[in-house]
């Protein structure tokens with residue numbers, strides 16, 4: 001069986017996509033799952049957060065998408081994360097323009113992942129904060145979308161744009177694309193508005209909303225500066241344990257789906 005491929009997507013910036021990709025990746029790896037992380041963001045935050053110096057790379061996801069290099073030439077290991085990484089850096093910023101005239105421009109990542117899918121249990125794709133061609137590549141390659149979000153006033157509005165994009169990708173490119181789940185990030189239960197938005201989310205999306213909630217936690221914010229997932233930086237922190245719980249919830253769900 002091939003890997004379950006998840007695109008971690010939200011066009012809104014700073015909602016916790018990268019933090020989720022890195023820490024979920026490390027948590028799944030800790031549960032003995034084989035994980036590949038794909039950094040699809042020119043910011044290269046997931047690359048750095050995995051302990052890989054983005055400035056020093058000779059080959060990145062750019063080479064995979066544009067120059068159609070072999071995945072093995074690009075793949076690296078995250079020393080602390082226990083997972084593999086297809087890294088990214090600023091070079092990727094040019095990819096969008098360069099891809100526009102190319103045939104199969106939306107499915108480059110899907111094609112590239114095809115040959116290694118059997119080597120992994122999970123492939124997690126960290127998307128950039130935009131509904132651009134890079135994100136569309138992520139959505140085409142994925143079985144499902146995971147949507148991290150902060151429970152703020154404008155969050156639901158942004159969500160409807162994302163869902164429109166998912167529907168468009170479904171109609172044209174990837175008919176089986178599912179919504180894997182919505183993840184509440186940086187959550188502060190004392191904030192009344194956050195509670196209200198969280199309630200609305202559950203009303204609209206029911207059990208698509210993960211039961212696990214990621215709290216605001218300083219260990220999650222500082223871990224990337226050491227190039228470490230939070231569970232390596234401080235295993236007992238609230239943030240690390242929330243992501244371990246999330247990994248458990250995801251593994252349970254998938255087991256139920258397989259057994260059904």
Ligand code: ATP
Nearest residue numbers: 013014015016017018019129186215216217220221
């Ligand atoms: P971008 O859209 O720029 O790619 P993103 O959606 O990937 O951003 P992150 O980079 O994961 O978001 O998080 C944004 C900032 O918030 C980062 O500085 C990160 O360290 C911090 N952060 C993320 N999650 C938490 C959390 N649960 N508690 C505290 N800080 C967090």
Ligand code: MG
Nearest residue numbers: 017018041045
């Ligand atoms: Mg990010």
